[in-house]
Amino acid sequence: MNVLFAPDWRSGVPYQRLLAEALEAHGVRVSFLQHYKRLMPLTRLLRINPTELFHLHWPEAYYPRLRDRWDKIRRARFSVDLILATRNKPFVLTAHNLCEHNLQHLPFAQVNYATAYRRANLIFAHSAAAKVKLARTYGVDERKVRVVPHGDLSVVMPPPIPRDEARAKLGLPEGPLCLMFGAVEPYKGQEEVLAYWKEARPAAHLVIVGKPDSPEYGQTIRQFAADIPNVTLHFQWLSDAELADFLCAADCALFNYRTIFTSGAASLARSWGLPILMPSRLETVDLGEPDPRVFRFEAFDAQFPQKLAAALAIAPDYQAAAGWRDQISWPRVAELTVAGYREVLAK
Template sequence: MLGLTRLGMSMTVEVLLSLAPPDGTTKFVDQLTEGKHVDTQYRYFSWRTALLGRYQVFHVHWPEQLVRAPGALTQIVKRILFRLLLLRFKLSGIAVVRTLHNLQPHEEGDSVERRLLGKLDAATQLNIRLNAATPMDESTGVTILHGHYIGRYPGVEPTDVRVGRLLYFGLIRPYKGVERLLDIFQSIQDDTKTLRVVGRPTPELRSLIEAVCEQDERVSARLQFVPDDVLASEIYASELVVLPYKEMHNSGAILVALSLARPVLAPRSPTNELLAEEVGPGWVNMFDGDLSEAKLLAVLEEVRSLQRNPPKLSGRDWGVVGRQHHAAYLRAIELRKAS
């Protein structure tokens, strides 16, 4: 087949990711490319490469990013380019693979976006889900678990836990429930508890968090993207990582915390129930409905008192993930050839 080189029983596959190159902060793309199979060759996204470059597989993540832009003119241009990309897929032998990170985009798009992404779905040969709870047509899909982050922070030594330290980290958006966490924490009358918020917020949430920090000296924040070593230090210092999302499907943040052996409190979901069973007791603690003060304090006491074995994450080794992705690309190429 054009573009595939036989190496023993394997084949070299050229894959264009819909992702930008690594930027020094922990992202899915870092682990995916560093753990790749020897016969997988990755290229990073640019519109020039997408429309004119040589590759056999287009691997799309968070497809809404391909058709969204902060300015109206830029968005129009991106959507024209996206239509040209769809045309290239139709006229060429390029296979399309999509990783299903979320059931729906966290922030809803307009009707034009929905139509364009529907056309991308129709052009997709193979879907990859990151957990068995994601609904998927298994005849055109595979399950590949999200890899762990063990060994990702080799330059950071584990530090002593700051007793009573609660941590939220990651992007700060309305759907992630940080406002609720701030309200709950302020209602706790206990000077031995502290709350740390780390991540880049929207302008509105920045103002809210900064105001709370001024009002309550127990609350502190670092409102920006942080380097890996800083993030690891923040996690190591926490007694409990709190992710008060209004809903959660897949979360890299949970896996980062677990990889650094810190327990997590997160919303109950089919995905989190599977993860809790996988890693063992005491690591993934869940709340139902809205997070409450009582639940937060109860989980904090539980993680202090429970003797836990290290979280079981061996099934998420990135070497395994890389081999599974390579096999998925080969399958997608065969499906494209047969279509």
């Protein structure tokens, strides 16, 4: 079976590479759609890249925002481009996002995602709640949505090291430490977290690590954090080994997405055995709940200190997360994915 993944974002996230490698055990040969062409990029690229099955991951790669006079045209043409590209081609889509991050307000944002989800022969969603939300948001028939776990990103990391050793390597202080990690972007709610740390002064050090999505936004967060003594910012891209050190140094992980459909970062923290704090509103993020290491909160209100204290009271435990890692293992993800492929190709 030949499958074409698009876009090729292996350099930014390990998800596609890990899935492709796991699919090989089932006789699936995965290739990656390279480059970008003007006018109708998907139609032109698929014409010169024959495949049995087209597997799209992130639609927005084919209407990139370049902040030039052609931005609106690129967005406007996508639906037609996708329809033409998949006229005679079986097409599946992984629902990484409900809509593109930070850009939901732009023209054609909802239309383009709606076209992709409605056009797909089969959709892979990362949770049962995500399946329901897809159906409600875009009018997708739930019968063409298959629930497949996100996959275990911890497999690319080096083995955990003791917390004190990790903190010494990173120059981090002793005492309770709460970690926010991943690309630093507006939809992740760092400003609200920093406002809480400034006002409430919790007895825990907050560490925010990752590369800002723009120099301007990085400066905004630096200004927010400037006069908060128990906050450390580490603004740069992290290798897998560097991220592992921060995960080992932390006592808990905090996520405050304004909105999110699935979270590879939260799944990774869960795989690492870190206690996790996450808003209740993010119901489509599957963390294997109920679980004693997952704490949902409503807001940064009078109840949040209790949630934070409870998370910090439970020691991180990599071994305790073994069951979760088995549940989202790449062999299991590949098995479920191949079943979906075969279903589409049999029609």
